Amino acid sequence: MAKVVAVNISATKGVIKEPIEKGYFAFNHGLEGDAHAGDWHRQVSLLSQESIDKMTASGADNLSAGKFAENLTTEGIVLYELPIGTKLKIGETEMEVTQIGKECHKGCAIRELVGDCVMPREGIFTKVLVPGWIKAGDEITII
Template sequence: MEIVSINVGLPQTIMYQGKELVTGIYKYPVSSSLRVSKTQLDGDGQADLTLHGGTDKALCVYPEEHYAHWEQVLAQKLEAGTFGENLTVRGLLEDQVCIGDIYAIDDVIVQVSQPRQPCHKLAKRLDWGDAVLQVQETGYTGYYLRVLTEGVISKNAEVKLIVRDEAGVTVAYANQIKYHEKANIEAAQQIAAIQALSASWKQSFLKRLAELGA
């Protein structure tokens, strides 16, 4: 389990179909080590703080293993950071990582908080109208980390699992229930009960359960 690339970028204004769009999805690899706080890496930023950033989404992670698939779909070479992730990683796929898992990255301690939910800005960055749907369908979403202990992350850092969450709910399973098994009450209850789950995803599952009469 290792970091392939550390990527940061500040919000910028782009033109898309004749309209201005402010977005922080443009992240680019850096060669230096960077300090990470409870909310973000140094030199990084988000445009819409109602949906991005904050303690539950301090770091966005995306597995390098998915890039080959998307390069084939889009018929183009994609560099690390294309999916707006801060950390491009290897050996930490969605079906291997559980919500609530705690990892050490150098002296930084992080915890998996939720799957990454793709937004329309990814579609606009790549001029790829089906981006959100395809990311959801494949389950190649990536995920977010909250920072439990601040520190410095280096590009060559190893990622070590410290604690496996007792619920054992993988990011892949949470995605499956979120997008494909929307009437699965038992699974929704299990996910909503995970203490480490982000506030926004917990609220989403509780709302679904209320609508299902559970």
């Protein structure tokens, strides 16, 4: 079963996000209170625990949910293999995959801290189609 491991938030861009108990994901906006939310195609970022574990296995220390600035840390689903346009039910929400990976910006705090960033290769981005709450433990279903 695919599920949410953590919901993570930050008030500014380019920094590590902190886990929160639950988050409200607004229609066509993203996680309320998060620096990356807004009316664009990368409203919500997702990265799997399996991707974080790969980084740990390659020698990175002290990695945990939110360290790669992802809004949702997931488990049990290979995110980067989902085609753009895939619809996901996550908690109360529905989202659509809009982008796979990204370019790391210069001065990326994550790359500097960890030495590499898996987000450009294995992270994905979605937009919110149906708003609602998401919390750790919520199931992720491909619609």
